[in-house]
Amino acid sequence: xxxxxxxxxxxxxxxxxxxxxxxxxxxxxxxxxxxxxxxxxxxxxxxxxxxxxxxxxxxxxxxxxxxxxxxxxxxxxxxxxxxxxxxxxxxxxxxxxxxxxxxxxxxxxxxxxxxxxxxxxxxxxxxxxxxxxxxxxxxxxxxxxxxxxxxxxxxxxxxxxxxxxxxxxxxxxxxxxxxxxxxxxxxxxxxxxxxxxxxxxxxxxxxxxxxxxxxxxxxxxxxxxxxxxxxxxxxxxxxxxxxxxxxxxxxxxxxxxxxxxxxxxxxxxxxxxxxxxxxxxxxxxxxxxxxxxxxxxxxxxxxxxxxxxxxxxxxxxxxxxxxxxxxxxxxxxxxxxxxxxxxxxxxxxxxxxxxxxxxxxxxxxxxxxxxxxxxxxxxxxx
Numbered sequence: 001x002x003x004x005x006x007x008x009x010x011x012x013x014x015x016x017x018x019x020x021x022x023x024x025x026x027x028x029x030x031x032x033x034x035x036x037x038x039x040x041x042x043x044x045x046x047x048x049x050x051x052x053x054x055x056x057x058x059x060x061x062x063x064x065x066x067x068x069x070x071x072x073x074x075x076x077x078x079x080x081x082x083x084x085x086x087x088x089x090x091x092x093x094x095x096x097x098x099x100x101x102x103x104x105x106x107x108x109x110x111x112x113x114x115x116x117x118x119x120x121x122x123x124x125x126x127x128x129x130x131x132x133x134x135x136x137x138x139x140x141x142x143x144x145x146x147x148x149x150x151x152x153x154x155x156x157x158x159x160x161x162x163x164x165x166x167x168x169x170x171x172x173x174x175x176x177x178x179x180x181x182x183x184x185x186x187x188x189x190x191x192x193x194x195x196x197x198x199x200x201x202x203x204x205x206x207x208x209x210x211x212x213x214x215x216x217x218x219x220x221x222x223x224x225x226x227x228x229x230x231x232x233x234x235x236x237x238x239x240x241x242x243x244x245x246x247x248x249x250x251x252x253x254x255x256x257x258x259x260x261x262x263x264x265x266x267x268x269x270x271x272x273x274x275x276x277x278x279x280x281x282x283x284x285x286x287x288x289x290x291x292x293x294x295x296x297x298x299x300x301x302x303x304x305x306x307x308x309x310x311x312x313x314x315x316x317x318x319x320x321x322x323x324x325x326x327x328x329x330x331x332x333x334x335x336x337x338x339x340x341x342x343x344x345x346x347x348x349x350x351x352x353x354x355x356x357x358x359x360x361x362x363x364x365x366x367x368x369x370x371x372x373x374x375x376x377x378x379x380x381x382x
Contacts, residue, residue, distance in 0.1 A: 001066035001091040003037055003059045007102070010087065011079040013044050013055045014072075016208055016231060020046040020053040021072045032069040034117045035091075037062060046072070047118055051201060052234040053208065054120065066093055067114035074109060075100075120234065123225055129218040130189035132169065134209045134228065140171035141202045143182040146327050148199050149175035156240035159198040164189050172245050178324040179245060180331070195219050196238035208233055250349065253342035255313035258353045259290060261337045265329040267292045267305035272322035274303040281325075283318040285311055285341070294322070316341070318348065 017033060025031055025048065034045040042059045045052065068091055078100070079087075088101040096111040141160055149157035154176075163170040169187040173180050197205070205226065209215055213228040219237065226233040267290075271281050276296040284291040290309050295302035318341070329337075334352035341348045 001037060001068070001093055002061065002063045002089065003042065004061040004086050004088050005042060005057065005059045006084065007079055007082050007087045008084045009057050010042075011076065011082075013057045014076050014079065016055050017044045017046040017053045018072060018076060019204055019207060020048050020051050022048040029069060029112060029116045029118075031072055032112055032117070033072055033075075034067065034114055035070050036067045036114070038065050045117070045120060047120075049118065050236055051204060052118075052120055052232075053204070054232040054234075055208075056230050061088075066091065068093065068096060068098065069112035069114055069117050070098060071109060071111065078107065123218065123220050123223045123234075125220045126218055127220050128164065128189075128191045128193045129216060130164065130169075130187075130191060131214055131216045132184075132187045132189075134211050134213045134215050136169075136184050136187055137209070137215055138206060138211060140169070140182045140184065141197075141205060143331055144171045144173040144180040145199065145202050146173070146331060147175060147178045147180035148173040148202075150199075151175070155198075156196060156238050156242055159196050159238050160202050161196050161242045161245075162194060164191060164193045164195070166190050166192060172242075174243070174245065177321065178327065179248075180328065181245065194242065195224060196240075196242060197224070198235065198238050201233070201235040204233060204235075248347055250340075250342055250346040253340035253346060253349055255285075255311075255316075255341040257285060257290065257309050257311040257313075257339040257341065258336055259307060259309035259339070261329055261332055261334055263307050264290070264292075264337070265326065267307045268320075268322055268326055268329065271303045271305055272326065274301050275322055279322045280319055281322045283320060285313070285316050285318065287312055287315075313341075 014033065022030055030048060036043040036045065037059070040059055040062060041056055043054055043056050045054045082102060085103050090099040090101065096113060097108060098111045099106060099108045144160050148159055151157065157174060157176065159173070161172040163172060167188055168183055168185045169189055170181060170183040208231050209228050215226050215228050218225045222237055224235055224237055268281060271292045271294040272279065274296055275281060275294040276298060281292060281294045284293065288309060288311055290307045291304060292307060293302070293304035336353040337350050338353040339348055339350050
């Protein structure tokens with residue numbers, strides 16, 4: 001089997017597929033790429049048995065179709081140091097030898113039989129399928145993944161939950177102390193369903209798909225296939241029942257605070273330098289001001305920052321974990337945000353102070369603690 005391919009194109013596709021190759025695996029074949037030649041297309045596949053990545057690129061001068069497993073280490077490093085040029089592959093399918101010919105030289109190495117590589121199969125018993133832009137998919141993941149749990153004892157929370165409705169798609173992630181929600185009303189899946197993309201899968205999506213492309217998500221109860229024009233990601237879905245996140249979102253918080261997001265974020269960061277191990281900071285709401293303060297009794301240090309805002313409600317304190325509120329504010333883009341606050345049993349909502357009717361909503365929820373009582377705070381952002 002022989003074919004010619006651009007060195008730059010091959011390298012970029014190998015780097016995409018290579019994200020699925022495990023650094024160490026007891027199964028030797030998984031340390032290889034599967035090269036499948038059909039016509040003028042080269043499909044490169046890599047897998048760690050949990051996810052499978054397939055990517056397709058154009059090739060030329062093909063003498064016949066075929067398959068071979070190519071070792072993953074040397075070829076990628078070799079191409080990184082090779083200037084852009086046509087590269088010729090000469091493959092002996094009898095002894096699995098691979099010769100790579102370039103303008104300046106050649107090299108050879110041994111491959112493995114393609115028969116030993118795990119076979120990729122289409123999912124059975126499809127439960128749903130819908131298409132969305134990669135931009136929307138990446139935005140949903142980027143705006144929520146930071147809130148996902150890292151607790152292996154609750155794997156259902158270790159990823160991004162997709163709440164699929166006929167007229168909208170909502171991304172949700174939570175670690176039980178912080179919850180982020182991002183809703184797209186410009187996506188119309190036409191079905192009502194849900195699935196959970198694991199944290200590893202979500203990170204792979206961010207590095208695989210081109211922002212200018214569309215992605216079709218097809219899934220059943222255990223697996224999902226995400227397919228664009230040139231790339232395919234097959235993954236396992238997290239098992240279990242996702243918590244009812246809607247039950248903690250209040251709809252009638254009476255008090256409203258409008259504040260510059262960056263000013264509040266900076267004040268939180270500066271104050272957080274003086275917190276104890278709990279990371280707790282205090283918001284004291286007074287007329288047109290938020291007093292952000294923190295203290296560490298062990299090292300006898302403290303700080304307070306006054307941030308101007310628009311507020312004419314009752315004076316009240318709110319205790320927040322600085323890492324949580326900082327993460328949420330960092331993932332917002334609005335210049336000014338609005339906090340909606342209720343009593344101590346309700347969440348605090350945060351969202352852009354000015355939104356158009358068709359704006360997508362980016363929301364977050366944190367569990368905050370008053371100095372004497374437990375309080376749940378919900379934050380909405382965009």
